[in-house]
Amino acid sequence: MRVLIPSPLHDYTHAPRVEANGGTLGALLDDLDRQFPGIRFRMVDEQGQIRRHMRCFIDGVQIFSLAHALDGTDEVLFVQALSGG
Amino acid sequence: MASAHPVLLVATRKGAWLLHGDTDRQHWRLDGPHFLGQIINHLVLDPRNGRTLLAAVSTGHLGPTLFRSADLGANWQEAAQPPAFATTADGNGRSVKHTFWLEPGPASEPEVWYAGTSPQGLFRSTDGGDTWAPFSCLNDDPTFREWMGTEQDGTPDGPKLHSIQIDPRDPTHLYIAMSGGGVHESTDGGRSFTPLLDGLAVVEGFDRDTPTFHDPHCVRLCPTLPDRLYQQNHCGIYRLDRPATTWQRIGDNMPAEVGDIGFPLVLHPHDPDTLWVFPMNGDTVWPRTSPDGKPAAYRSRDGGASWQRQDHGLPAEQAWWTVKRQAMCADTEATLGLYVGTTSGELWASRDEGDNWQCLARHLPEIYALSIGYPQA
Numbered sequence: 416m417r418v419l420i421p422s423p424l425h426d427y428t429h430a431p432r433v434e435a436n437g438g439t440l441g442a443l444l445d446d447l448d449r450q451f452p453g454i455r456f457r458m459v460d461e462q463g464q465i466r467r468h469m470r471c472f473i474d475g476v477q478i479f480s481l482a483h484a485l486d487g488t489d490e491v492l493f494v495q496a497l498s499g500g
Numbered sequence: 501m502a503s504a505h506p507v508l509l510v511a512t513r514k515g516a517w518l519l520h521g522d523t524d525r526q527h528w529r530l531d532g533p534h535f536l537g538q539i540i541n542h543l544v545l546d547p548r549n550g551r552t553l554l555a556a557v558s559t560g561h562l563g564p565t566l567f568r569s570a571d572l573g574a575n576w577q578e579a580a581q582p583p584a585f586a587t588t589a590d591g592n593g594r595s596v597k598h599t600f601w602l603e604p605g606p607a608s609e610p611e612v613w614y615a616g617t618s619p620q621g622l623f624r625s626t627d628g629g630d631t632w633a634p635f636s637c638l639n640d641d642p643t644f645r646e647w648m649g650t651e652q653d654g655t656p657d658g659p660k661l662h663s664i665q666i667d668p669r670d671p672t673h674l675y676i677a678m679s680g681g682g683v684h685e686s687t688d689g690g691r692s693f694t695p696l697l698d699g700l701a702v703v704e705g706f707d708r709d710t711p712t713f714h715d716p717h718c719v720r721l722c723p724t725l726p727d728r729l730y731q732q733n734h735c736g737i738y739r740l741d742r743p744a745t746t747w748q749r750i751g752d753n754m755p756a757e758v759g760d761i762g763f764p765l766v767l768h769p770h771d772p773d774t775l776w777v778f779p780m781n782g783d784t785v786w787p788r789t790s791p792d793g794k795p796a797a798y799r800s801r802d803g804g805a806s807w808q809r810q811d812h813g814l815p816a817e818q819a820w821w822t823v824k825r826q827a828m829c830a831d832t833e834a835t836l837g838l839y840v841g842t843t844s845g846e847l848w849a850s851r852d853e854g855d856n857w858q859c860l861a862r863h864l865p866e867i868y869a870l871s872i873g874y875p876q877a
Contacts, residue, residue, distance in 0.1 A: 463591055
């Protein structure tokens, strides 16, 4: 699957789009972390919640659960809401 | 062998800087920014090896992490497992917002580090800061969780655990402080902690027997007299000489027009009777500025029985900055050097124990923490 990575995480991926796989959103994040160590904890907290300013869209629909099933043809978009000053 | 060249480590709201000093501390070379735009809550050089640099890094929109460097910031490696609370089955457990305090372990445990987080959590690494695990009963004990209060009870950027102090005679003897949540002591290597609150004031109307209402800003253990603790808290300045358990308010000896509210507290590394504070305006709505816009350090040479104002070289008026709890430190030279980082991004230094101050840098981001290190040659 193609995965869009927001710019604050490009230090990990060095590219705005990467390839990753998994049967669920959680598994896809695990694959991302295998490829780019450390990236998952910056996106998802220790309770399995997508972090407050991180948004995930799959086929145009916002997804909140890491258990969301992926069929292998999805495009996964992670976008980042910036906050603070 | 430790270098005679100190390095001043500057953690700010928008990155980190290193100031490399010469042997007489006259000239400083500014190196940075590192992690531009990221929040650095603490930056510490391991005093046990003079080589490992740890940085507590977060942003407003990504999860918190730690980075390590073995070459004074030329290269950084992210910690494999940064501090994180235990995962709960219902997903309603806490999550670390940022690591606030980094404390190297004792010399006898050269790979051990402790970390305090926001919200309040205590973590430990036994591999030089690469992987971290929750430490002791504190993070999940129901009583401590109640004492930690809610986000509303904490400081403006989140409640936090800080001031991790380790008895140099006994690595199982620890003190920690929580804002809010009070000061606590462990004598069994962190398996249990006991509140240490007698004698401390709380804001009028609150119950002083409830740890939640205690807000220690900074607690320091005297390295050469480990039975002595000093504390700057929300209500005043205190000293405790163990085995006594009742804090004595030494801030009452400060000038009444200045008061004894503030955040940082710095101890002399060799003289347990000498300490410094940097008072702040804590009136009414808590402006958190220098009192009357006239910043000054106050030094005591007699354990807090008397205090001397030290402002020579600092702005004489209209300077409305203040100093956060981690943003004042001392070096270890024979004539002690003191360093202050301000909320307005200025770095001030004294090479004569606070008698005279000079500005080392301006226009940095808001300074969150300072520490001094002596890199291994």
